[in-house]
Amino acid sequence: MIFPEDFVWGAATASYQIEGAVKEDGRGQSIWDTFSHTPGKVVDGDTGDVACDHYHRYKDDIGLMRELRLGAYRFSIAWPRIQPDGAGPVNPRGLAFYDKLVDELLAAEISPYATLYHWDLPQALEDRGGWTNRDTAYRFADYAAAVHDRLGDRVHTWATLNEPWVSAYLGYGNGVHAPGRRDPAEAMRSAHHLLLGHGLAARRLRPGTVMLVVNSAPVLTPAQVGDPSAVPSEADAAAVHRIHALLTRQFLDPAVHGTYPAEVLEAAARNGGTEHIRDGDLALINAPIDLIGINYYNPCVVESGPGLPADAAWPGSEDVRFAAADAPTTAMGWPIVPDGLSRLLIRLSHDYPEVGLMVTENGAAFDDVVENGRVHDADRLAYLDGHLREVWRAVQAGADLRGYLVWSLLDNFEWAEGYRRRFGIVHVDYPTQTRVLKDSALWYRDVIARNGL
Numbered sequence: 001m002i003f004p005e006d007f008v009w010g011a012a013t014a015s016y017q018i019e020g021a022v023k024e025d026g027r028g029q030s031i032w033d034t035f036s037h038t039p040g041k042v043v044d045g046d047t048g049d050v051a052c053d054h055y056h057r058y059k060d061d062i063g064l065m066r067e068l069r070l071g072a073y074r075f076s077i078a079w080p081r082i083q084p085d086g087a088g089p090v091n092p093r094g095l096a097f098y099d100k101l102v103d104e105l106l107a108a109e110i111s112p113y114a115t116l117y118h119w120d121l122p123q124a125l126e127d128r129g130g131w132t133n134r135d136t137a138y139r140f141a142d143y144a145a146a147v148h149d150r151l152g153d154r155v156h157t158w159a160t161l162n163e164p165w166v167s168a169y170l171g172y173g174n175g176v177h178a179p180g181r182r183d184p185a186e187a188m189r190s191a192h193h194l195l196l197g198h199g200l201a202a203r204r205l206r207p208g209t210v211m212l213v214v215n216s217a218p219v220l221t222p223a224q225v226g227d228p229s230a231v232p233s234e235a236d237a238a239a240v241h242r243i244h245a246l247l248t249r250q251f252l253d254p255a256v257h258g259t260y261p262a263e264v265l266e267a268a269a270r271n272g273g274t275e276h277i278r279d280g281d282l283a284l285i286n287a288p289i290d291l292i293g294i295n296y297y298n299p300c301v302v303e304s305g306p307g308l309p310a311d312a313a314w315p316g317s318e319d320v321r322f323a324a325a326d327a328p329t330t331a332m333g334w335p336i337v338p339d340g341l342s343r344l345l346i347r348l349s350h351d352y353p354e355v356g357l358m359v360t361e362n363g364a365a366f367d368d369v370v371e372n373g374r375v376h377d378a379d380r381l382a383y384l385d386g387h388l389r390e391v392w393r394a395v396q397a398g399a400d401l402r403g404y405l406v407w408s409l410l411d412n413f414e415w416a417e418g419y420r421r422r423f424g425i426v427h428v429d430y431p432t433q434t435r436v437l438k439d440s441a442l443w444y445r446d447v448i449a450r451n452g453l
Ligand SMILES: OC[C@@H]1[C@@H](O)[C@H](O)[C@@H](O)c2nc(CNc3ccccc3)cn21
Pocket: 014, 017, 162, 163, 166, 215, 295, 297, 361, 407, 414, 415, 423
């Protein structure tokens, strides 16, 4: 299975998950600093205070990327390093870190892909309402412009947001993520303002290549997981359609087509109203973009039935039961369904033919053991191999798929799960910060060298 000649092979990380140095060089506090230091929010009370100490070790980490022959490296920029209070003058020492990071990547012949927002909102903006406050969208666009002014001569591929669904629904809906608020109406307002920020920022990143990164999944009934030809009941088909609208179309339809699905407007009307959706907003959100970044880990399995408990509410999903898949699972409990990726990519290439696609995250957490300086992570290697075969199938089916970025380069701070869940193809021993290439990394290096499987 050989991929197109210009297919991009890379890896992805995010600032709060790997950098550490949370008080260094003028960095301001983020909502994840606040959240992780709040007792009970993160497993084992873990925080990103040190993480992988990438802020100090980035040159050695880029050496590992070069050893793997990565063509691209997707990282995120910590807004609180650039504008400690989320607005106003740029912090030169904060920007200088990314300036050096980019130059080191280019020297290693690795293309820098920068994500402007991977969840670490400046706490000062959250103190003024965060993403429930429309002004935050405008602050985000100013931040994006300031970063692009400095790095845009060398960074040519930009992601505005990472997974606005997660930011909105886990941050403001069920409170599992920072800032830990639990209000369905706030979640819907936040989703809209995140999209507004995306649209405003996208216009200020040209002439770069601009993408929106979403967590997406094929929405399937339990029977469809193993049998794509399975015909769902009318009620189950309605559940599938509704969740696809709320999970994926809520973000891609506005960004690519300038429209909201009816299901989203109905959910908003029932949860706080739609006053936050102002005339002209959808035109602002619908800024031209070049790529959709797809973060895929597993399908979303649903059927009609009682919705989530009130405290886990996802507005609009009241009559949907989230079901288990008949499949093995990763250490996160997520089902392993490789063909879910090809089914998703082919579907999205049909629904949004105007834009290209890139797999911006795909990977798996499994418990790793270091033995004699090696990590024989056969489960992770099998997961990646199976999913890459599906990526190849999607390309063969005609999807305009530009590349694949594995999540993640390094074991890192896995949000509310802390450090106990390891997604890296490179093992990190946190007490010593020693890096070890896992078998999956050695395998991935060979895939890159062959440009295929
Ligand atoms: O959980 C693994 C990664 C995470 O480390 C990344 O920062 C984030 O971009 C990411 N998104 C997903 C898929 N969406 C998701 C996020 C949080 C909870 C449940 C699903 C998985 N991951």
